[in-house]
Amino acid sequence: MKKVIYGAAALVFAAMMVSCGGKSSTLITKGDKSKLDTLSYAIGTDIGQGITSQMPEMKFDMKAMVEGAEDALYAKVEKEDKKHDEALDVLQNFFSMEQPKRMQTLMAEIAADSTKAEQDHDLFADDKERKEVSYAYGYDMGTNLRNARLPLQTYWFTKGIEDAKAGESKVDGDAAYKFIQNYFMVVRPAENAKASEEWLAKTEKKSGVQKTASGLLYRIDKAGDADIKPRATDIVKVNYEGKLKDGTVFDSSYERGEPIEFGLNQVIKGWTEGMQLVGKGGQITLWIPAELGYGAFGQGPIGPNEALEFKVELLDVKSADASAAPQAAETAETPETPETPETPETPETPETPETPETK
Numbered sequence: 001m002k003k004v005i006y007g008a009a010a011l012v013f014a015a016m017m018v019s020c021g022g023k024s025s026t027l028i029t030k031g032d033k034s035k036l037d038t039l040s041y042a043i044g045t046d047i048g049q050g051i052t053s054q055m056p057e058m059k060f061d062m063k064a065m066v067e068g069a070e071d072a073l074y075a076k077v078e079k080e081d082k083k084h085d086e087a088l089d090v091l092q093n094f095f096s097m098e099q100p101k102r103m104q105t106l107m108a109e110i111a112a113d114s115t116k117a118e119q120d121h122d123l124f125a126d127d128k129e130r131k132e133v134s135y136a137y138g139y140d141m142g143t144n145l146r147n148a149r150l151p152l153q154t155y156w157f158t159k160g161i162e163d164a165k166a167g168e169s170k171v172d173g174d175a176a177y178k179f180i181q182n183y184f185m186v187v188r189p190a191e192n193a194k195a196s197e198e199w200l201a202k203t204e205k206k207s208g209v210q211k212t213a214s215g216l217l218y219r220i221d222k223a224g225d226a227d228i229k230p231r232a233t234d235i236v237k238v239n240y241e242g243k244l245k246d247g248t249v250f251d252s253s254y255e256r257g258e259p260i261e262f263g264l265n266q267v268i269k270g271w272t273e274g275m276q277l278v279g280k281g282g283q284i285t286l287w288i289p290a291e292l293g294y295g296a297f298g299q300g301p302i303g304p305n306e307a308l309e310f311k312v313e314l315l316d317v318k319s320a321d322a323s324a325a326p327q328a329a330e331t332a333e334t335p336e337t338p339e340t341p342e343t344p345e346t347p348e349t350p351e352t353p354e355t356p357e358t359k
Contacts, residue, residue, distance in 0.1 A: 026246075028073045028146060031153025039183055040153040042176040044160020047141065049173045052165055057106060059122040061134040062165055066158045068138025073146050073154055079255075084143050087136035094133050099123060149248070149303070189296060189304035196290060196307035199245045203287050217287035218274050221311075224282020230264055230317045232272050237261040237316035243309045250301040259315055268293050271310070280317050286310045 031037055051060065068087070075081065102123045109121075124130040145152060160176075163169045171179070204211055208219045230236050239259045242251040253260050264272050270288030278284040290296070290305045298304040 027149055027151040029151075029153050031155040031157075033155055036170075037153040037156040038179060039151070040156035041160040042171060042179040043145070043150070043152070044157040044162075045164045045169045045171055045176045046160075046173070046180060048161040048164025049169070049176070051161075052167075057103070057121050057123050059124060059130065060137065060165075061127075061131045062162060064131045064134040065138035065141075066161060068135040068140075069142035069145075069161075070138075070154050070158065072139045072142025073152065073157075075143070075146070081143065084139060087139040087143075090132055090136035091140060094129075098125075147301075149246075149301075192303050193290070193305035196245060196305060200287060200289060200307055209287075212273065214269070214273060214292060215289045216270050216273055216292055218277060219285045220278060220282065221285055222278075222281070222283040224279030224314060226279045228280040228317055229278065230275055230280075230314070231319075232265050232276065233263070233320045235261060235263050235318040235320055236275060236314060237318075238275075238312050238314055240310055240312040244302070245307055245309070248301075259313075261316075263320065270308075274310075275312065275314065278312075278314050280314055283311070283313045286312065 031040065051058070072084070075083070077084075106121050106123070124133070145157075160169070169176075200215075200217060203209060204217055206219070209217055210219065211217050237259055238261075239253045240251075241249060241254055243249050249255075264275055268288065270286055270292035273292070274284060274286040274288070286309070288308045288310065290307055293308050294302045294306070296304050298306055302308065
């Protein structure tokens with residue numbers, strides 16, 4: 001499904017760390033009207049100014065948009081968000097079908113009359129369409145921000161949008177952008193590093209948890225076959241569940257309904273090291289520091305400097321050499337069959353001399 005482009009720095013950064021789970025976020029709060037939350041207000045301002053500057057011909061119903069954003073931010077979603085799917089359908093239809101046609105007509109009118117400008121026009125057919133698209137736009141925007149696990153205060157977030165749209169922002173666009181950039185590039189990584197360190201220190205004290213020289217924490221929940229433990233070069237077949245430190249499940253073979261198979265040297269360092277500690281048929285829980293995981297940049301729903309928890313069942317172990325052998329046998333060239341010696345040429349039969357003519 002095609003995503004709507006908001007033209008806002010906040011949503012660009014948020015899109016880089018969208019959670020797959022889509023569940024409700026405990027980080028979303030109403031906020032205190034008497035105390036400005038700069039992050040929430042800056043994000044709202046950035047989005048509002050992006051809409052105003054990049055889509056002047058779109059006369060959104062801001063009340064409906066804010067309502068959609070708040071509904072999404074507070075939504076309690078376990079797996080699939082059907083309401084979000086419906087919102088995307090509305091946006092897909094409008095921005096892929098209706099808006100391009102109307103924009104083409106508008107550009108033709110402006111070309112014919114230079115006194116006209118985009119901001120003087122309205123691409124919505126009527127108020128019903130305006131409200132429907134505005135709500136869907138807000139709901140999609142709120143969903144992306146909720147899934148990015150940002151500590152948003154909805155009062156200041158929505159006020160930022162409204163103030164920007166009305167041209168009454170407390171901060172200008174450049175200041176809002178720099179604040180958001182600093183949050184994602186400096187503040188959030190530092191907060192994650194501190195929180196991850198504290199979480200791992202607390203986890204280390206749990207019964208049965210052990211620590212390796214690299215800093216990996218693990219607990220053998222079921223030993224498995226001690227004689228069949230994978231090497232770093234082996235291929236393993238596993239079922240697993242990955243969680244963030246707040247308990248959010250970001251990846252699970254159980255949810256997909258089937259195990260996965262991969263080379264143990266093709267995954268993060270924490271997996272490569274940890275899976276060698278358990279035998280075939282066993283189960284292990286790993287607590288992986290960021291330096292053994294996705295590092296200072298993170299990936300998708302995994303934030304920068306974020307420690308992770310994995311519960312893994314080791315179903316099978318295959319030697320990489322053994323797995324490669326059948327393939328090598330298939331691709332190996334068949335020895336050439338010795339050439340059959342050529343049969344010696346039969347000597348030519350001498351020509352019979354011509355019989356002399358009778359005189």
